[in-house]
Amino acid sequence: xxRIERPGAxxxxxxxxxxxxxGRRDFGLxxxxxxxxxxxxDWGVHVDALEGQFVRALLKAIxxxxxxxxxxxxxxxxxxxxxxxxxxxxxxxxxx
Numbered sequence: 001x002x003r004i005e006r007p008g009a010x011x012x013x014x015x016x017x018x019x020x021x022x023g024r025r026d027f028g029l030x031x032x033x034x035x036x037x038x039x040x041x042d043w044g045v046h047v048d049a050l051e052g053q054f055v056r057a058l059l060k061a062i063x064x065x066x067x068x069x070x071x072x073x074x075x076x077x078x079x080x081x082x083x084x085x086x087x088x089x090x091x092x093x094x095x096x
Contacts, residue, residue: 029066
């Protein structure tokens, strides 16, 4: 099985081609949104005030967009894997 570099991973990290991705799927979205929420409170943004409502809506939109991107990328990876499997000549990668 060949190996490829993993984008976004530490330099020199590789993964087997066709292997299922290892690690978290949310890339820390929830933690990052919570961190920004805490920072907004530290800055004195009031949750019930207009700016607080704006910050909350913006963070929710960013979080939902991130989740959609992650779902779509998972769908694309599955489709690509199926396409690669269909393109393999019969008997390649098997022990028989």
